[in-house]
Amino acid sequence: xxxxxxxxxxxxxxxxxxxxxxxxxxxxxxxxxxxxxxxxxxxxxxxxxxxxxxxxxxxxxxxxxxxxxxxxxxxxxxxxxxxxxxxxxxxxxxxxxxxxxxxxxxxxxxxxxxxxxxxxxxxxxxxxxxxxxxxxxxxxxxxxxxxxxxxxxxxxxxxxxxxxxxxxxxxxxxxxxxxxxxxxxxxxxxxxxxxxxxxxxxxxxxxxxxxxxxxxxxxxxxxxxxxxxxxxxxxxxxxxxxxxxxxxxxxx
Numbered sequence: 251x252x253x254x255x256x257x258x259x260x261x262x263x264x265x266x267x268x269x270x271x272x273x274x275x276x277x278x279x280x281x282x283x284x285x286x287x288x289x290x291x292x293x294x295x296x297x298x299x300x301x302x303x304x305x306x307x308x309x310x311x312x313x314x315x316x317x318x319x320x321x322x323x324x325x326x327x328x329x330x331x332x333x334x335x336x337x338x339x340x341x342x343x344x345x346x347x348x349x350x351x352x353x354x355x356x357x358x359x360x361x362x363x364x365x366x367x368x369x370x371x372x373x374x375x376x377x378x379x380x381x382x383x384x385x386x387x388x389x390x391x392x393x394x395x396x397x398x399x400x401x402x403x404x405x406x407x408x409x410x411x412x413x414x415x416x417x418x419x420x421x422x423x424x425x426x427x428x429x430x431x432x433x434x435x436x437x438x439x440x441x442x443x444x445x446x447x448x449x450x451x452x453x454x455x456x457x458x459x460x461x462x463x464x465x466x467x468x469x470x471x472x473x474x475x476x477x478x479x480x481x482x483x484x485x486x487x488x489x490x491x492x493x494x495x496x497x498x499x500x501x502x
Contacts, residue, residue: 262321264456266299266329270389270443272359276302276496277309279437280355284383284498286311290354293377295343295370296361300326302387306357307333314348316341343370348377356501359387363420367427374428375501386428386497388421389441395491398482405478409471410459425497434499441492447479450488 280286288310297303297315299322306313312335317323323338330336341347343358343365356374358365374384393403406413425434445453454460454475461467482488 262299262325264452265322266325268445268449268452268456269299269301269360270441270490270492272302272305272387272389273439273441273494274305275439276385276387276494277305279496280383280385280498283435283437284355284385286355291352292355292357293346293348293353295346295356295358296364297326297338297359298322298361300329302357302359303330303336304333307336311335313337314339314346314353316343316346316348318342344373346373346377350376351379353377354379354382355385356382357385357387360389362386362428363388363424365424365428367424371428371430371501378501381500381502383498384428384434384501386425387494389492389494390421392491392493396482398478398488399491401478401482402475405471405474406454406457406459409461409467409474410457411461411465411467413459421495429497429499429501432499432501434497437496437498439494439496441494443490443492444487445489446486447476447483450479451475453490 277286286309291312292306293314293316294303294306295316297317300315303313303315303326307330314337315326315330316339317326318341323340327338339347343362356378378384391399393399443453451472461471479488
C-alpha cells in the first residue's frame with residue numbers, strides 16, 4: 251500500500267469538489283461536551299482540503315491545520331485563504347511541530363485511521379493543555395442503505411485494488427487506540443449527499459482505493475458505474491447516505 255500521506259496526491263481536484271462536508275451539529279456538540287468556545291485554540295490534524303476546518307474557523311477559532319501532503323495542503327490553503335485565524339503547518343499526527351500544552355482541542359476528520367496511533371496519541375497529549383479534549387470525526391457511507399448503495403459497494407469491492415484493506419481500516423479500532431485508557435463517547439448524525447452522474451464519477455475517483463486511468467480496472471469500473479447510475483437515478487440524481495460519527499473525550 252502507498253504511504254498514507256501520499257495516497258490522495260493524484261485525487262485532490264476530485265476530493266475538493268465531491269467529498270461531503272460535515273454537519274454544523276458537530277460544532278454544537280463540541281461546545282456542549284468539549285468546552286469549545288470561539289476563543290479555543292485548535293489543531294485540526296490532516297486537515298486536507300479544509301472541509302471540516304472551515305466549520306471551526308466559522309466558529310471564530312484560531313486553527314492550526316496540520317497536513318503532510320503538499321498537494322492537499324495547497325488546496326486547503328486556497329480553500330481557507332479568507333480566514334486570517336488559520337495557519338497551515340507542514341507536519342503529521344505523530345509530529346505536529348506545535349508547542350507543548352498550547353491547545354484547547356485536537357480534531358481529526360476523515361483521517362485518524364491513517365495515523366500511527368501510539369505515537370500520535372503521545373503527540374496529542376504533548377500539545378494539548380491538561381484536561382483538554384480530542385475529537386475524531388468520520389463520514390461513513392452506508393453500504394446497505396438501498397439498492398443503489400448495495401450495487402455501488404459491490405462495484406468498489408470488485409474494482410478497488412485495495413478497497414478491502416483501506417475501507418476505514420477499522421474506525422472503531424483507531425478511536426480505541428488513540429484514546430487508549432481514556433474514556434470517550436460517540437455521537438452520530440445522519441447526513442446525505444446527492445449526485446448527478448459527473449459528480450458521482452468524481453466522488454468515486456476521489457477515493458484512494460479507486461483505480462487510476464492507467465489501471466486495467468479503470469474503464470470497466472466506469473462502465474459499470476454508468477449502468478448503476480442509470481438504473482437507480484431519480485430525476486437525474488442518486489444519493490449517498492452517511493453516518494457521521496464523532497468520537498470525543500479528554501486525553502489525560
